[in-house]
Amino acid sequence: MIDRRSAILGTLASGWAARASAQTPPPRVSEGVAVAGSADPEETIDLWPQGAPGAPATLLVETVEDRGKGGLPVDRAVWGISRPRLVVFRPRKPNGAALLVTPGGGYRWVVVDKEGYEIGRWLAARGFTVFVLFYRLPGEGWAAGPDVALADAQRAMRLIRARAADYGIAPERVGAMGFSAGGHVCGDLATRFDTPVYAPVDAADRLSARPCLAAPIYAVQAMTADLAHAGSRALLLGPSPGAAQERAHSTAANVSPRTPPCFLLHAEDDRVVKVENTLAFRAACVRAGVPVETHLFAQGGHGFGLRGTLGKPVAVWPELFVAWARTLGFG
Template structure:
């Protein structure tokens, strides 16, 4: 195990400093009226509010995109109080997963890449934290690093509260989808980048996830692989090549990048499969353990529900097998 992973000695002390136990639910989960079955437990990331507030504060808004009254498909934008929504398992297996849903950096999907994944994993023993992160197009001072700031802070808080949740702080995986997969890949490759000033003792902990699973992830910020909408909202339509490279995870892979689990459908017509292939090549070149699953069919954004009748439905069980096999960290 590399020196960067030797971070666990501080965790017990820091949990006591921060207050131990479960953080009070300061901000409810993003929701719409009538969703009584939504999870209730949340953890606000930033005491006193998130840093770098825009001159005009965004207004958090939840949009219901589904026309089927039996199945919700919500998304939230204008996030001002980034937070974790917690899914506790009946019997914790000691492992945690930080989930970053997609949404093209336009919004953050709630149901199909957030709560549904949280429910599936927590039913199998994982303690799951779904992250509702700030969006780069809202004018935060951190600019294109604002979602990464939230992801770094989230990993540190999960580790700081490991004892309270029955988590091994050395078993924290990051999983992200589409643009949330970019957040995940950014975290896996730039976890040590200083994107915010420390606010409390938790920020003394490492933000490096022990494993990472970018799923049909936005990865490249350069044509022809870039997803145009995500690129524009993250770095602008006229960004220089240096900016493109700085925010393309494949260009930031090092030997300290954690082992990765990659999934993509080859018929994805929104985020080309070349994003995952480029990331895989960079991981292999750096000597980082990587497992890759490509499916002939699945399109984009299949999550759990849209993969139900396709071979791509196997991806979560494949992830579980990989995660529990004890790949080197």
């Protein structure tokens, strides 16, 4: 919960944000080239006013690949992110709640559409203010290493709360949702929200980074060789991580009674990220006394988001999430 002092600090940070210079635009395939489908959002929030800390020696070039090759549905992915930022989906009728969404991409890239913009539009249509995070990737040479995406997620949560009044949201009603490797970012945030992974830069960093709820969806959770998604593990921890490093970045090992209520979703026929990732996280929540809602579906595979659910029972998952969130007074 956010106390009165935190709310005042948030107002101060909001005033700073309003005076900030122009923000970095959303990822684009190339300037001036239209993408088929729904119009992209234009409002963004840069996370770091003086630039992201710990930049690699070689300047990164942000690159967007349209994996759909210009067809429908659009399927873009972005890497080389040196200006991490939030892309904002404002609802017509805000319900006072917000979600930080972290798309997947195996820590190789960040998926733009199917695990970012599509769920952003869906949730905004139901009153939620949505902030899609384009986070830095751990394999691209940042000084924070495996904590670089967590640093961006913590900073994002604090900025959202700092600007709550600008968006008509309550600071204590900000949750997190993530998919696949972005589900690892979400789970990391839910369990290590107060772990110092960057030096504070302004008043916003005095605010809590703890989400009021978390929804890791078909999430990468474990970093041990038996359960991990091999590509995500290698990019996060390197080719030969030790047992201590694996444990430090396995979300189930970091669940505590302070972890927020969690909504877990996985398909049992997922051949990319084993369903045992979700089961291990659920078991850790139960042991810690953390409220946890778990939905397992026989079919769905991996990376279904919204578009991959048509005609399958798993298509109900977004409505299940909203119904569960409302039992917590969210939305």
